[in-house]
Amino acid sequence: MRTLVYDREKELINFDTPKKDIGALVGNANYILWLDIDEPYKEDMVWLKENFGFHPLDLEDCISLIERPKIDLYEDYHFLVMHFPVFDKTTRKLLPIQVNVFLGTNFLVTIRKSYIKSLNRTFENVSKDKELLYKGTDYLLHKVIDDLVDYCFPILEKIRGNIQNVENMVFNGATRQTIRDILIIKRNIILFKNILVPQTGILRGIEVRDSKFIAEELEVYFGDIVDHLQKIEDGLESYGEVIEGLQDAHQSIVSNRINEIMKILTIISIMMLPLTLISSVYGMNIMLPISKSPFAFLIIISIMILMALGMFIYFKIKHWI
Numbered sequence: 001m002r003t004l005v006y007d008r009e010k011e012l013i014n015f016d017t018p019k020k021d022i023g024a025l026v027g028n029a030n031y032i033l034w035l036d037i038d039e040p041y042k043e044d045m046v047w048l049k050e051n052f053g054f055h056p057l058d059l060e061d062c063i064s065l066i067e068r069p070k071i072d073l074y075e076d077y078h079f080l081v082m083h084f085p086v087f088d089k090t091t092r093k094l095l096p097i098q099v100n101v102f103l104g105t106n107f108l109v110t111i112r113k114s115y116i117k118s119l120n121r122t123f124e125n126v127s128k129d130k131e132l133l134y135k136g137t138d139y140l141l142h143k144v145i146d147d148l149v150d151y152c153f154p155i156l157e158k159i160r161g162n163i164q165n166v167e168n169m170v171f172n173g174a175t176r177q178t179i180r181d182i183l184i185i186k187r188n189i190i191l192f193k194n195i196l197v198p199q200t201g202i203l204r205g206i207e208v209r210d211s212k213f214i215a216e217e218l219e220v221y222f223g224d225i226v227d228h229l230q231k232i233e234d235g236l237e238s239y240g241e242v243i244e245g246l247q248d249a250h251q252s253i254v255s256n257r258i259n260e261i262m263k264i265l266t267i268i269s270i271m272m273l274p275l276t277l278i279s280s281v282y283g284m285n286i287m288l289p290i291s292k293s294p295f296a297f298l299i300i301i302s303i304m305i306l307m308a309l310g311m312f313i314y315f316k317i318k319h320w321i
Contacts, residue, residue: 003187005033006133013127019278023051026107032133033107034140036123040111048109052077054102062100062111071205077104078213082202084148085195086116087155092184094155096190101141101150103213108137110144118151119144138214142221145203149228152196156235159188163242170250189240193233200229206244267321270310275304286302 003022005014017025025031037044045059058079063066072079080101085094097116103110110119122144126132132139162185169178203226206214248264282288282300290296315321 001038002036004032004034004123004127004133008032010264011130011134013133019047026052027105029106031106032140034117034123034126034137035107035109037109037111038054038115039113048102050080052102052104052107052109054079058102060098066096066098069202071202073211077102077107078211079103079257081203082145082199083146083195084116084199085152085155085192086114089159092188094195095187096195101144103137105139105213106137108140108144116148118147122147124295126258131191134321138218141214142218142225144188146221146225146228149199149225149232152192152229152232155192156232156239159185159192159236159239160191163239163246166243166246170246170253178250182243182250185243186240186247186273189236193236195230196229196236200226200233203229264321267315271308274307274311278307283301 001019003015003017003019005022005025006012007014022033022035025033035221042063045063048054049056053076055074058072061079061081067081069083070081078101080103081100083096083103084099085099088095093239097112097114099116099119100111102111112119115119116314125141126140132143162181166178166181168182169175200250204224208220233286278300282291282296290299293299312321
């Protein structure tokens with residue numbers, strides 16, 4: 001657990017405040033508290049309940065696997081559950097990461113179960129921004145959510161780059177790897193949409209609801225975050241259409257290649273059919289024309305070559321090959 005305590009009167013930031021002293025600062029307008037908990041344990045939840053008075057069900061949601069996104073308004077605090085995508089470079093999959101947020105008059109508590117690069121960077125940046133801390137926890141909440149949403153844009157750019165790579169693969173020669181990459185991108189786009197769409201509803205709820213913990217002037221800023229989410233959703237919609245088109249193009253190319261192969265094999269079979277007939281007939285142990293001639297082999301081979309050549313020229317004239 002990382003702690004940040006800002007003293008508004010002295011304009012000092014403290015990162016080493018003992019846990020036993022933090023509880024006494026809750027509700028004190030002279031201090032701004034930010035607690036960032038990574039990999040929460042049951043002991044952390046007990047400590048939060050004793051010092052902040054959070055509802056047990058909210059604390060239970062923080063340690064459960066995945067809760068649906070929501071916002072609960074209480075008299076003493078607000079509780080938000082939000083999901084954001086994280087790109088796994090190993091599996092090339094998008095994974096939803098849950099971020100739980102408690103917002104009070106002078107405290108912000110963020111709880112997550114995994115490393116989130118943007119949240120760590122936000123903590124470091126806020127640690128140097130006394131002006132932001134002085135404004136209050138509502139501005140701090142906006143900063144945290146805004147940075148988490150902004151982190152979605154590089155992931156969107158990553159998907160765009162993957163689509164370009166697949167496009168090059170499709171038109172340079174479709175392979176089994178191509179269809180695998182297409183399906184991975186389609187899955188990531190669907191997961192991305194499923195993760196972000198509920199967050200829009202939560203932020204719109206913050207935007208329209210009256211809250212004693214969030215200043216009215218911040219409504220337009222949360223509205224700006226909603227616009228960013230809408231921009232990402234529009235991008236995903238566009239990329240979804242592009243990848244569908246590439247999948248159709250890939251199927252067409254593969255089908256055309258199969259047809260070409262089947263056509264060539266069919267032509268070869270047709271050309272071999274009369275040659276096989278001749279060789280079969282002259283392979284029988286019976287009297288046949290020119291079978292006793294010393295030049296029988298050369299004559300038959302010549303006939304077979306002329307027949308094959310004649311069929312090849314005919315197919316070429318018809319543009320079959």
